[in-house]
Amino acid sequence: SQQGEEDPQALSIQEGENATMNCSYKTSINNLQWYRQNSGRGLVHLILIRSNEREKHSGRLRVTLDTSKKSSSLLITASRAADTASYFCATDGETSGSRLTFGEGTQLTVNP
């Protein structure tokens, strides 16, 4: 079964708008990572947030983590058509070592 679940499954926005994707997980984690995947190709690492961190920024990306709610969000500001991709969250847990458990992903479409 999936540890992480992304919400929504699909998101369509206009260029320049912000996109917010959410991820929930079930068990205690060490880290949570967000990845982007274009058209079934390899995963591109976006950002890692540790369990003792609450927020992290990288360029146009902002990630938050709420361990009490077992959830994370990824915000992409001022979206571009090139941001069109699938976005996955992945967790590694206290008992699972560094193996990553992925959700089903959010398909983001940014319309020009």
Place this chain on the structure above:
Amino acid sequence: DAGVTQSPTHLIKTRGQHVTLRCSPISGHKSVSWYQQVLGQGPQFIFQYYEKEERGRGNFPDRFSARQFPNYSSELNVNALLLGDSALYLCASSFQEPYYEQYFGPGTRLTVT
């Protein structure tokens, strides 16, 4: 710096055959993990190796095996291929375990007919 590399890019096999997929980690990375991604789903963990030792195995049958070499590159072997093994196979490397980012290669697209 070169990222994670995988070969081949694409592969077509028939049921019952055997396949070997290869992965070279980022220079300096000692941990390699393998994932299977079926179309429309998130990647599923298969194996993790660190310093040439198996550190984790996912819920995959014994037809799947892997190893890591002294130069930290890795092979994933799948025997007696089934149609359901058709997927994108992803390799990821990290500096060490745990607490480090995992970087993925472009994947090998395996089609079993």
